[in-house]
Amino acid sequence: MIDLPDLTDRPQHTAIVLGGGGVAGIAWELGLLSGLLDAGIPLADADLVVGTSAGSVVGTLLRTGGVADAYGQQVDDVPWDYEEPASPDWAAIGAQFVAALQGATGDQDARARIGRLARTVTSGQSQEERIASFRATFPADTWPDAPLGITTVDATDGSFRVLTAADGVPLTRAIAASCSVPLVWSPVTVDGRPYVDGGARSGTNADAAAGYERVLVIACRAEDPSPTGPWLDRAVAGLRHDGSAVEVVVADATSQAAYGTNVLALSTRAPAAHAGRAQAAAVAARVRDFWVG
Secondary structure, three states: OOOOOOOOOOOOOEEEEEOOOHHHHHHHHHHHHHHHHHOOOOHHHOOEEEEOOHHHHHHHHHHOOOHHHHHHHHHOOOOOOOOOOOOOOHHHHHHHHHHHHOOOOOHHHHHHHHHHHHOOOOOOOOHHHHHHHHHOOOOOOOOOOOOEEEEEEEOOOOOEEEEOHHHOOOHHHHHHHHOOOOOOOOOEEEOOEEEEOOOOOOOOOHHHHOOOOEEEEEEOOOOOOOOOOOOHHHHHHHHHHOOOEEEEEEOOHHHHHHOOOOOOOHHHHHHHHHHHHHHHHHHHHHHHHHHHO
16 A cells, blocks of 8 residues: 545546656657647546656646647757766666665565665766756746646655645655656755655556546556566556556557667657657557547
8 A cells, every 4th residue: 555645635537647767758758648639638637647757747747738848849859958867877777776675575675775775876966956957847836736746755764655736845846856766866855855766666656546537557668577666567457456447558669769778868859759659649549538438
């Protein structure tokens, strides 16, 4: 079980879950959503939007009506106030994770161990610089009126937290925390504690939409079984077991090829955005049938 925000005073019919995937994931999700919205599918009417890492950026853009403009910025390669990190050694990072997780006593303990690794990062952009880059992306540092959840993981004790407007955390700080990939960027302080995400619990955290009648999950890639939390297949099975209808759209092979070898590289924006738009055309009928019946 996870401690989810109390949104029971709101309708709980439809939810959209947007997963993580770096700069490439942001672009792909924007391409996919722009195509689905242009096809007349009213995704902006979702009763809940939940975003993890890249999904927190795209979910906020969906809630603020900024998908079309942001998609155009991806394909036109409009400059973004984002400092691309040195190409991460993903194999070495994965090896450090595997070593740290040896002997973990449960998923929260596993996340706490990842958090301890994340807290060793002191180089690169500061958290305030990263927050400022997100602040430049959005017209205001205030939460949208419609329900939006942004996933985070406490880098001290590994607890999972879905931030909402009710928490009183500035929007761009919440997004920066969710986008803080362990061992790439340092954690972001929220309420005096260090937070990360970047898929530290799950690449999608689809179970954050528990209780909603229809859940559309948009994932930048499939997820392997993980000791840190419910990976995509497990979370979807849980949602369906509890009565939710769930539709999953995972980036196809063409889209994942467009990501290249470094999903944090700015060079992935246009290829991934175009690939997402093309995939939208292929899945629009299926998504429309699911979303509007």
